[in-house]
Amino acid sequence: MKPAPFRYHRARDVHGTTRLLAELGEDAKVLAGGQSLVAMMNFRLARPDHLVDIGGLRELDHLTTGADGALHLGALTTHHTVETAPDALLGPGFAVLRRAMGWIGHLPIRTRGTVGGSLAHADATAEWCLLAVTLGAEIVVSGPGGQRRVPAGEFFLGPYTSALEPDELLTEVVFPRPAPHAALTEFAARKGDFALVSAVVDLDVEGGRVRGGRVGLGGVAPVPVRVPAAEAVLADGGSFADCAAAAAAAADPPDDAGGSAAYRRQLVRALVERACVQADGATEQKGAGAR
């Protein structure tokens, strides 16, 4: 399990990186934290001819709140940085992100794995992908021609496939508005594994009452998806249980050795309801919950 040979390039700045990527074309891969890529290279399931290491681009390691209340996360922000971010930075509005980090692998993965790397890898069960889609994040990418912002809902095209062009670099993800009543929960056979099914619920709470919200699911489709039918239940003032049932009815999960579609649908129901309850009481939560 040793990787195939490649040529190693150390990125100096974003512009130079995109130019280099344009030059190298399809045979190049960007290396950020490497927590997925290096494993795949060790299995020789990925064998890029060129590896462009952006680890030194410190300008991509930032976590800031903009004047507009949006949270900006540089691509190289590690899961661990988010997990340990102080309240002053995240506030109650983005504490959901901190709590969600406990679901990503384990500590030594989170110290290296990055937000941008996770989004660019576009795993259908990845926590960041699901959070981005459900919370309406925008993904900022730079190419030789400049910068563009892609709504997360349009960024993921299929398993491990995104709207990122070979000469583009994912530089930032922007969560546009606080989500004080949001929660991520998931189920896997073993703690730290990729989720069989994951769910994010982001509730709109006014005056102590749920007025509506967003419901996102991972592991039920090739990409993370929102579930309008479940969101409609919330908007109509339906119960969390009804919302969960609607999500389960709407989901069309895969049926394979990892679990039958019928079982996954049951997990959707369980997890959406759990996420609703947690989101509703989000301010009291401590951290990624016991399952």
Place this chain on the structure above:
Amino acid sequence: MRRIEDGGREDGAYEDGGRLIGRSVPRREDPRLLTGRGRFVDDITLPGTLHAQFVRSTVAHGEVTAIDLDGVRAVPGVVAAYTADDLGLGDITAQLARPVEEFVPTAMPVLARDRVRYVGEPVAIVVARDAYAAEDGVEAARVGYAVHPPVTDEAAALADGAPLLHAEAARNTLVDVRLFATEGIDEVFAAADRVVRVEARTGRQNALPLETRGVLAHWDDREEQLVLHTCSQVPHQVRTVASRCLGLVERAVRVVVPDMGGGFGLKCVVGREELAAAAAALRLRRPVKWIEDRKDALSASFLAREQHYDVRAAFDAAGRILALDADVVCDMGAYSCYPFTAGIEPLMAAAEMPGVYKVPAYRVRGRAVATNKAPTAPYRGVSRPQYVMVVERLFERAARELDLDPVEIRRRNLITDFPYTGVNGITYDPGSYRESLDLCERTLRAEGWYERQRAARAAGRHLGIGYSCFSERTGYGSAAFAQRKMAVVPGFDLSEVRMDPSGAVTVTTGTMSHGQSHETTMAQIVAERLGLELDRVRLHQGDTDRVAYGWGTFASRSIAVGGSAVRLAAGRLGEKLRAIAAARWEVPVEETVLGRGEVVRRGAPGTALDYRELAEVAYLRVDLLPKDIEPGLTATAAFDVFNDGTFSNATHGVVVELHADTGRVEILRYVCVEDCGVAINPQVVEGQCRGGIAQGIAGALFEQVTYDAQGEPSATSFMDYRVPTAHEIPDVAIHHLQTPCAFTETGAKGAGEGGTIGAPAAVLNAVNDALRPTGVELDDIPITPETVHRALHRRHYQESAR
């Protein structure tokens, strides 16, 4: 329960609390392992070391039509590449002394020649300047196959017209034995008040030592020896097979085992890759290292545990078992392992199944079938985790049908009068079967779990309590292995104890610690016997040039057999020390006793010769020795067990909660009451229990080696082969009972496997207890969350299927 030793000074035991046996002294192994100074195979490098990897079959079953390694040899860094024809090695063939109707011997070539029988089977070896280049080389190999239909499970293997893996093995059956068949058993079943049946399957598992297999092979010109540094539980067996396959006398092969990162049975058979690497080292006259990577370890190493049981038991109305009738089929994969053969699992299950219960009538058929999967080796517990699970399910089912308490039905059937000779012809030495069950149940009751279960049930939650009772034959001597009709009969062990002129002691053992702490426990035995400080004793193991002979470490034999040899040898050295002292004092030897690091003159307090003085005489002043005492201070001893061995026993009690929404099984409490006789080092025994239980839980709930319909392994990473973590494995409360063994030198029984044996049954029973209100009973493992979820919400799944 009697004390095995009277505490007298002859035994090296002291009234001032100076005893070493029974004390949890800190481990001798720890300082180097904690500081990164352990030495595992891959830590050893010799000048000019080359690295090997293997071209492996990509098809499960087929003829090899062509092997083209030209491209491999052109890869930068590749030094050599060899096929089976290039190396011309002898095959590995494991034998049983049984008629061909019962056992079909099959040859396992070191590299596949014309035929491949599982995905991952080694076809060619590539040797390169580093491990990276070796993998580059492997990728460049071109191998052609004519694909045969694969045989991927036991039913397909036994089916009419099934493709044959080995032409000589009809119906792909390598072992087929019918044993015991108590006269009149059918009539017993016909007349019984109740007959219950359990059909169960257990998943294929990987023993999974964290250190994968590996070897560093080189030719030592000075010693005219092939030296194999390898991680093996059975170094002398590796030497034997290497010498035969490579055409060398055994003297010309030296097997050295450094620190070993676990084995659990997987490393107690002789592997093929080690021998191919050795052959390459001989050809190239350069050191060749092979370190198995995890992908190969998961898919192409030795596996275990995939079994199918169809068992009936007859009971009377009071819940007493009357008869047991079992059909056991073990899916052994493509080949027989050396030296145990494919008989290892079915023969164990067939011989031992009645276990801790008084079973008056017994009939069993045990079969090993070949399939297109990686072959199997013994794995911690060998069949016992499986048959114990099945027998315990039978008792639970009978209790349910007869409306008896599941603990009470066991109580009525446990063996309580020892020695007990069972229907299977085995004589069980004294144990605490009943006492361990009583204590285990008392513990869970005292902790309030039964009340909690009632409250939980009332609240619609699913709590379950499950038990398993079992014994574990340890201290298998040659008599017990001969009964199995192995062509090579393991059993005895040798030890040499040597005192140097400074009075320090070196002891050898033929056993091979790989986590079991023998450097500590064997030293405890010797130090106690001779009245020495622990740090004056040093153990040597795992070097065929240093250790005269030995059968290694498996079947929980090390302390029972190896420890006995060690103690005997130490005692003989003590006799020699006494003889020298007696000669110096010119008194009969009977007037001397061993003291603390000295020989003491009986009845003359204060008159003593310490070992250093005696050792000086034995080596440096032999002129003072009488003619009948040879110079030097060495003593050797062999130990064997001439009966059926000794049985450790335990009861496990488990409380689980099933999560209704996800189907997750959460273990709330785990209690283990174990009896392994005299515990040399209780902390080490507890470590064996906890680690074994973790592996048993892994088999019950998490791990499974799976294949697709083409025989392609589908769990080739730790993402898919789910080794449980600290999040999944609960704390375990351990209680000790102590029934000393009468015929091992220390009173110890083996302790290596019990944890693993008891856990699957206890967990499965607890899950079934939690499921009781649903009416669903599960008999297969691993139990997945989906299985539990379906059991809890049966109606829902039935509705959605409509």
Place this chain on the structure above:
Amino acid sequence: MTNRPQPPAATPDTAAPVDVPPPAERELQLMVLDVNGERHEVITEARRTLVDVLRHELRLTGTHVGCEHGICGACTVLLDDRPVRACLMFAAQAEGARIRTVESLSARPPDAAGSQLSDLQRAFRAHHALQCGFCTPGFLMLAEGFLAERPDADTEEIREVVAANLCRCTGYQPLVEAIEDCAAARRAERAAASAPRKEK
């Protein structure tokens, strides 16, 4: 050291079908690594993982390889004080960072009792938190990095962190207990150190 091309293979002593390999064409690069406070220059291929360079170039064999895909944690080392998987990094990525391996834990003179073990290592020994010892360096570095960041971690947090690595021998309970004990002892030591000052 194997950081430069090796001479062609020795000619075999038998008529084996061995081709003399063409000269190596691997691209080597110079890396400067700060390991356990010592500076090392290594010339090797870019594809070498950090754990392979530590083990086979620098001969620091205390760090082990268990899976090479980041699950088992036998290769866990500290990178700028944080635990990381050394199998999921190329050595080139570690340039400029401070790397600590298990060899650094006891790199001080022996104490009065002749022991070179740190408090964490002693806790592992006292709790029998190791059997075969193969996973041990990874767990030690995991715990060392974690406790430095979270000295007040409770049992549940410690259990979650222990769940990051695989051990096949111990059943994990002794690992959790050892780390918990070590953390408690460190807290007590800190409290004792600050107590007299408070009294003044």
